[in-house]
Amino acid sequence: MDAPPFEHLRRFFERIKNVGFFERIFSWQGIVSQGYDAFSEYQRLQNNVQEKDQEIAGLASKNRDLSQRLEYQQQQVTRLQQDHSSEQIRVQSLNEKIIEKERERATVAEAQVNSEDHILRLKSDMVMLAAKNEDLQVKINEKENIAGGLVAADKKNQQAINQLKEDLSASSGKYDQLNSQWIEAQKTLAELRQKEEERTREHDARVTELMSLKKQLEDDRLRVQAERDAEIRSEFADMEKTWKKHEDVVEQSLRSICQRHTIEYCDKEKFPVSGKKPDNSVIIADQYVIFDAKSPKNSDELGNFPLYIKNQAEAAKKYTKEETVKKDIFLVVPSNTLGFLTEYHLDMAEYQVYIVTHECLEPVVLALRKIEDYQFVDQLSPEDREKICHVIGKFAHATKRRMQIDTYFFNEFLGLLKSCESLPDEILKKVVDYEKAEKMNPPMEKRKKLIPIKELEHDVRVITKEAEAREIDVTAVTKERIENIPLDKFLE
Numbered sequence: 001m002d003a004p005p006f007e008h009l010r011r012f013f014e015r016i017k018n019v020g021f022f023e024r025i026f027s028w029q030g031i032v033s034q035g036y037d038a039f040s041e042y043q044r045l046q047n048n049v050q051e052k053d054q055e056i057a058g059l060a061s062k063n064r065d066l067s068q069r070l071e072y073q074q075q076q077v078t079r080l081q082q083d084h085s086s087e088q089i090r091v092q093s094l095n096e097k098i099i100e101k102e103r104e105r106a107t108v109a110e111a112q113v114n115s116e117d118h119i120l121r122l123k124s125d126m127v128m129l130a131a132k133n134e135d136l137q138v139k140i141n142e143k144e145n146i147a148g149g150l151v152a153a154d155k156k157n158q159q160a161i162n163q164l165k166e167d168l169s170a171s172s173g174k175y176d177q178l179n180s181q182w183i184e185a186q187k188t189l190a191e192l193r194q195k196e197e198e199r200t201r202e203h204d205a206r207v208t209e210l211m212s213l214k215k216q217l218e219d220d221r222l223r224v225q226a227e228r229d230a231e232i233r234s235e236f237a238d239m240e241k242t243w244k245k246h247e248d249v250v251e252q253s254l255r256s257i258c259q260r261h262t263i264e265y266c267d268k269e270k271f272p273v274s275g276k277k278p279d280n281s282v283i284i285a286d287q288y289v290i291f292d293a294k295s296p297k298n299s300d301e302l303g304n305f306p307l308y309i310k311n312q313a314e315a316a317k318k319y320t321k322e323e324t325v326k327k328d329i330f331l332v333v334p335s336n337t338l339g340f341l342t343e344y345h346l347d348m349a350e351y352q353v354y355i356v357t358h359e360c361l362e363p364v365v366l367a368l369r370k371i372e373d374y375q376f377v378d379q380l381s382p383e384d385r386e387k388i389c390h391v392i393g394k395f396a397h398a399t400k401r402r403m404q405i406d407t408y409f410f411n412e413f414l415g416l417l418k419s420c421e422s423l424p425d426e427i428l429k430k431v432v433d434y435e436k437a438e439k440m441n442p443p444m445e446k447r448k449k450l451i452p453i454k455e456l457e458h459d460v461r462v463i464t465k466e467a468e469a470r471e472i473d474v475t476a477v478t479k480e481r482i483e484n485i486p487l488d489k490f491l492e
Contacts, residue, residue, distance in 0.1 A: 011038070016188060035192065042185050049178050056171050059164050066157050073154060080143045087136050094129055101126065220425050224432065228421065247279055250293040250332045250358050254280045257362050263369060272322055280332075284368045287326040290319055291361065294331050302340050309333070313346045313353040320351040327351040332358050338407045339414075344400045360399045367395040 011034065101122060258265040264283040271277045271288065280291040294312055296305050309331060316329045328351070333341070335357040346353040356364060370388060420431060 007041075016192075035189075038185075039189070042182065045178060046182065049175060049182075052171050052175065056168055059167065063161055063164050066161060070154055070157050076146075077151070080146060084140055084143050087140055091133060091136055094133055098126070098129060217425055220429065224425065224428060225421075227432070246295040246332075246334055246358075247293040250291065250361070251280050253358050253361050254282065254291055254365075257365050258282055261366065261369060263365065272324055273319055275318070278316075278319060282365065284326075284365075286324070288322075288324055289326045289328070289330070289365075289368055290316070291330045291332050292316065293358075295334050296337065302337065305337055305340050306342060309341065309355060310346065313348060316353060317348070317351070329353045330364065331355050332361065335359060335406070338403055339410050341407075344403055345396075354396065356399060357403070360402075363395055363399065367392050 016031070104122075255265050257263070266281040266283055266288060268277045268279075271281055278290045279293045281288045282291070283289075292312070294309060296302055296308070312331060313329070316331075319325050319329065320327055331353060333355055338357070341355060344355045346355075354364075370391065420428065423431065
């Protein structure tokens with residue numbers, strides 16, 4: 001069954017009237033597709049209108065031709081009627097002449113004065129006039145027949161003209177209806193085009209805004225990355241400054257420790273070995289204990305720093321040839337280089353080399369100073385010697401373990417800081433702001449002020465109680481368990 005005319009247009013306008021906000025957003029493609037169908041039907045309608053217009057123009061042209069032909073026929077009829085009238089006048093004139101001649105003949109007959117020739121002539125005139133009268137009568141009959149055919153053709157043409165006028169009126173009404181629908185469709189199409197242009201402009205504006213925001217985010221990311229790189233370069237620059245001052249810092253620390261604990265510090269000029277002398281040495285139990293400061297020149301040499309330490313440990317052999325030099329050599333390195341070292345004790349067979357930081361100097365010196373309390377080592381009992389070795393061993397182990405733990409947490413914290421770079425830019429910016437605002441104030445160390453053990457024990461008890469209040473079992477963490485925990489795969 002064929003669809004009724006203008007069905008797509010009707011459905012399209014109905015949908016446009018009843019379309020809602022969400023349907024415009026999520027079903028706009030269907031509306032556009034239905035609009036294309038309606039527009040196709042409108043084009044077909046417009047083509048039909050154009051065909052009807054052409055048909056009407058053809059009918060109007062035929063009507064004009066028929067009107068012209070009718071007018072021509074009417075002119076012919078009028079001319080024939082005029083000829084007929086003139087012929088009738090002539091016939092009447094001839095009849096009058098015949099009557100007159102009859103009268104004259106009667107008069108002649110009555111008068112009997114005319115001659116025979118005159119009578120014959122009159123008879124011949126009468127025959128001639130009768131023949132002409134018959135010819136005129138035939139012509140009149142022919143003209144009447146022609147006039148009757150023209151009248152019938154005129155009636156037929158008039159009926160065709162009336163029918164064409166009715167068709168023209170119906171086509172004009174249909175054309176007006178289609179024209180009004182076309183105008184309404186044009187208005188609706190203009191509104192839809194305007195809405196589509198507004199939506200396109202809004203979309204372009206949002207895309208432009210999005211591209212601007214993307215560029216801003218990219219600029220912020222590059223800026224944050226540049227700031228981070230600058231901070232890293234600054235950290236390396238600070239590290240290099242620290243390394244340049246390392247020898248002076250170690251020397252000042254040792255001098256301060258020796259001054260506080262009345263230990264003799266040996267200057268380079270007084271060291272018994274000739275040639276190149278160690279950076280620092282102290283005299284404990286009549287032996288020179290070497291504390292040689294070692295640091296990389298710049299950040300590019302950090303990768304080769306372990307090999308450099310090993311070479312320096314081998315080069316320290318020249319110091320141990322003297323009997324007055326203790327066989328335990330201490331190489332003091334910056335604390336920020338521990339993460340690049342894998343060994344903190346080097347057994348060189350004839351002597352031992354320990355890698356320590358300047359923060360560990362005082363415990364090491366105090367442990368060595370403990371030996372000086374005895375005038376002669378031979379006078380020590382085996383128990384005292386065992387205690388001394390036990391204390392020194394625990395100090396060395398605690399120092400190395402602390403260095404391992406610091407190195408492990410250094411790597412962990414460094415990994416956490418690097419993972420912060422993957423945070424969203426907005427969050428990373430706030431993190432950087434909070435980082436700049438934070439400040440840590442560890443306890444300040446003052447000269448000539450000891451740290452009482454009782455105070456440390458009190459702090460430990462307070463921390464233990466706080467942990468127990470938070471249901472943290474600190475007693476479960478024993479020395480054996482700590483020793484068995486691998487801090488990292490390269491420290492296992």
